Amino acid sequence: MFLLPHLALLLILTTTLFEAFANLDLATLQLLNGSRATDLDFLLLTLTVTAYGLGALVPLCLYLAGHFRRMASLKLKAYQYVFAMGLNILFIGLLKYTVDRPRPFITHDTIEQIAEASSPSFPSGHTAFAFTAAVVLVLMFRSPVLRGLMLTWALLVAYSRLALGVHYPSDVLGSMLLGSGAALLSTYAFRKHREQFYTLLRRSRNLKIVR
Template structure:
């Protein structure tokens, strides 16, 4: 039991140390850009599949429609899991616990997992499943990594919160792909 307590304590200390370093070693002149990136998470997560659906239905393109719905449902699944965990675990935001962490953007709900990171990574992994070309994948990957970084640099999430968002964002599209027969048949 003592070993588990020491291990958890060491992980928590590492979590805070990484956050502190990222928060205080950011390039401050880039703060507006980092705040812009963080504010795009929800917009892109919902905007990309909605635009795909609008284009798909206006062009009567079943291929685009199907993939738009798949991305949207992947995001909704990830949001549901993230919200349940967020309020079930109810982790306090780092800037409320550690006064040396600079809070540079909004962060009101519980901390774990990062909803912004969940949205960014679920969009990326859904795009990986839907599009085989890296010309679509690479910009979304770079953006998702920047969103995850932004949540820590701006002082509103621990690294493990971002990691939790990454895990949920990774798993959700794959669960949907393999659990729903229509998606399993289409993507395999």
């Protein structure tokens, strides 16, 4: 009996905080969706598509560069990138239909839908893909310019999903963490077992082990 008042208070506080967060989530989306420059909708739509386009292009470029330059390290980076994307796809698939969150334009008529979207809202696949790509490349290469460009691009993709009215800010923030996590896990696995991977790649003809 002594615990009941405390449990009731905890429930009230939790409910209040959840409602406040949900209200902030929606208000932020309404602001970003409603205040966007409509003349730039085509640019936002183009930008959002690059999340998947770059995801396919980068490992292909890394692999081909490794093949023609006979460098096992570049091929290994291609495999590491693909592994990160595979983890990302797995995480997205598990969460999409487990959480099954409706899209904001379905629940709220104040949100204008600009891009096509039919699957559940959480997580944002485009944002997760962009952050997986950006973070894994940031961890692979030391160039400050490349790192800055990749992170800026990933943030712009995340913004586009909000401005286009297809995700809540909480979807996007969660996806940023999810995509970054997939990149970190892939990098950790490949660095920990680097020698084993290089042993496999050495069997390929005329590959130089440049690290």
